[in-house]
Amino acid sequence: MKRAAFALGLALLASPPALAFDYALRAEKIAEDTYLVPGRMEHFTRANGGNIVNTAFVVTGDGVVVIDSGPSLDYGRQLRALIATVTDRPIRLVLVTHAHPDHYLGDGAFADVPVAALPATRAEIEAMPGAILDGIYRLVGDAMAGTSSEPPRESVAPGPMTIGGHDFELIALDGHTAADLAVLDRTTGVLFAGDLAFLARTPTTPQADIDRWLAALVRLRALSPLLIVPGHGPAAPPPAALDQTEAYLRWLKQTLGAAAAEGRDAAEILALPLPPEFAGLAVAREEFARTVAHLYPAFERAVLSDD
Amino acid sequence: MIARRALLAGMAGLAMGPRIGRAGPTPDDPLQSVNWGLMREAFLGDAPFVFDDKVSVTAPTSAEDAMQVPFLIDATRLSRVLRILVFADLNPINRILDFTPGRLAPVLAARFKIQQATPLRAAALDGQGRWHVGGLWIDAMGGGCTAPALAHGEADWTARLGETSVRVFDREGRKRIRLQIRHPMDTGLAAGIPAFFIEQLVLTDAAGEVLGELATSEPVSENPLFTFELPTALGLSEVGIRARDNNGNVFSRKVTL
Numbered sequence: 215m216k217r218a219a220f221a222l223g224l225a226l227l228a229s230p231p232a233l234a235f236d237y238a239l240r241a242e243k244i245a246e247d248t249y250l251v252p253g254r255m256e257h258f259t260r261a262n263g264g265n266i267v268n269t270a271f272v273v274t275g276d277g278v279v280v281i282d283s284g285p286s287l288d289y290g291r292q293l294r295a296l297i298a299t300v301t302d303r304p305i306r307l308v309l310v311t312h313a314h315p316d317h318y319l320g321d322g323a324f325a326d327v328p329v330a331a332l333p334a335t336r337a338e339i340e341a342m343p344g345a346i347l348d349g350i351y352r353l354v355g356d357a358m359a360g361t362s363s364e365p366p367r368e369s370v371a372p373g374p375m376t377i378g379g380h381d382f383e384l385i386a387l388d389g390h391t392a393a394d395l396a397v398l399d400r401t402t403g404v405l406f407a408g409d410l411a412f413l414a415r416t417p418t419t420p421q422a423d424i425d426r427w428l429a430a431l432v433r434l435r436a437l438s439p440l441l442i443v444p445g446h447g448p449a450a451p452p453p454a455a456l457d458q459t460e461a462y463l464r465w466l467k468q469t470l471g472a473a474a475a476e477g478r479d480a481a482e483i484l485a486l487p488l489p490p491e492f493a494g495l496a497v498a499r500e501e502f503a504r505t506v507a508h509l510y511p512a513f514e515r516a517v518l519s520d521d
Numbered sequence: 522m523i524a525r526r527a528l529l530a531g532m533a534g535l536a537m538g539p540r541i542g543r544a545g546p547t548p549d550d551p552l553q554s555v556n557w558g559l560m561r562e563a564f565l566g567d568a569p570f571v572f573d574d575k576v577s578v579t580a581p582t583s584a585e586d587a588m589q590v591p592f593l594i595d596a597t598r599l600s601r602v603l604r605i606l607v608f609a610d611l612n613p614i615n616r617i618l619d620f621t622p623g624r625l626a627p628v629l630a631a632r633f634k635i636q637q638a639t640p641l642r643a644a645a646l647d648g649q650g651r652w653h654v655g656g657l658w659i660d661a662m663g664g665g666c667t668a669p670a671l672a673h674g675e676a677d678w679t680a681r682l683g684e685t686s687v688r689v690f691d692r693e694g695r696k697r698i699r700l701q702i703r704h705p706m707d708t709g710l711a712a713g714i715p716a717f718f719i720e721q722l723v724l725t726d727a728a729g730e731v732l733g734e735l736a737t738s739e740p741v742s743e744n745p746l747f748t749f750e751l752p753t754a755l756g757l758s759e760v761g762i763r764a765r766d767n768n769g770n771v772f773s774r775k776v777t778l
Contacts, residue, residue: 477692477699479591479630479699479748480591480632481579481580481581481591481592481593482579482593484579485579500583503581507581508586514699517688518686518687
């Protein structure tokens with residue numbers, strides 16, 4: 215019996231590695247030289263392999279600029295393979311918009327090229343508790359194989375950046391997290407808003423500061439882009455994503471503030487009705503429940519401490 | 522191999538003593554918890570009980586923050602409630618709260634630390650000595666009970682220990698009292714940090730008579746936030762709040778209704 219078990223163990227060791235999860239990524243041309251790789255408007259599941267996020271790339275005359283690397287090592291590899299089907303130019307730069315795992319865990323597939331983020335984003339990723347990655351492994355499973363969380367090796371500063379005939383403007387904002395990078399390609403008028411903008415999908419708030427996020431939206435509006443690529447949801451001309459994100463944040467602030475003033479407990483407000491304009495957004499109920507955990511305690515403290 | 526497995530099972534049986542017969546799920550448990558048998562024995566003993574939706578437990582079905590899972594217990598649909606026990610079947614420390622409402626309404630909200638996915642239950646004892654058990658499953662990534670309190674990352678947490686914020690809200694026929702006490706509520710399960718937690722909270726009237734009493738255990742969240750309700754008809758003008766932790770610290774204050 216022991217020998218049989220040993221033989222079985224050897225057979226398992228000798229079997230070829232499991233096939234990588236197939237993300238079936240596709241590149242959608244949204245402007246000259248510019249491609250969106252749309253993710254599903256869902257939560258992390260085994261079925262979607264964590265692909266709940268938009269990534270994008272711009273094929274410049276001097277190589278490809280990639281915006282966000284996706285939720286896993288295998289996603290990053292498949293994104294790179296997808297880019298190679300569109301152009302044979304090399305990857306010039308990967309920009310990470312912010313420190314949320316679905317946006318940067320594909321970095322491992324770009325270890326041989328510059329990967330850059332705002333300094334505060336690098337610091338946030340450096341300080342990321344291992345439990346965050348554990349949580350995603352738990353939800354997504356095998357598709358995460360080999361993925362690790364490493365901060366981007368290079369920093370970018372806000373301001374103009376011209377690459378291969380494309381005039382980019384890097385804008386350093388915050389509010390969704392402590393550091394949110396927005397990228398405007400002035401050559402095409404496309405704004406890569408990261409998770410400062412959501413469209414048709416409920417915004418996420420684990421590190422959100424509602425007032426600072428609203429201020430960032432004012433800055434994005436002032437850029438007058440022709441097309442906005444949100445972090446989650448379809449690309450669309452302004453102001454759709456900005457309006458929807460702003461309206462949701464204002465509603466959150468008003469609703470959570472009013473509930474705290476009425477003395478409601480967090481457990482009670484989980485089931486509050488969502489207004490029709492938000493109830494139809496993807497994962498609305500789940501994200502609202504998460505937001506209660508993220509943001510409601512500060513509203514409660516504010517009400518309790520002014521006695 | 523088979524013999525060894527049988528031996529291990531036998532040893533487990535010895536270690537658990539007479540409990541072994543009650544371990545495992547029971548067909549009537551609506552939550553089908555593997556640990557219900559032990560929970561019943563530990564908390565309800567041989568007293569009669571019924572699973573009853575009249576004891577409502579409101580909480581998220583998935584814990585976003587394992588260290589602060591909010592829940593609200595409402596047993597006002599029962600005619601008379603002497604005691605409410607709140608526990609989590611699969612937490613390393615099961616008991617969360619033991620509430621004796623007295624003159625307070627049988628309503629209570631608080632937060633707890635969750636270690637892994639578990640049923641959260643409230644058992645309310647009625648005037649006939651029968652327990653009514655409500656509850657729900659809460660999914661969790663876990664780790665809430667073994668993580669150090671956030672207070673240990675602050676230099677001055679001891680200076681503010683026991684600071685209590687309180688506010689009273691009017692709710693249809695009742696006064697709702699929400700209070701938050703600064704306390705790390707250490708479970709003793711985080712490496713190198715001994716158990717240090719509030720064990721008892723008493724609400725009194727102006728004459729010092731007890732209105733209601735709450736025994737609190739290690740899983741109650743850091744800087745605990747409690748919600749109580751009392752009938753407006755009691756006509757009370759003020760309520761005294763007195764908390765004591767397992768190191769003998771006493772925190773007290775009054776609030777005007």
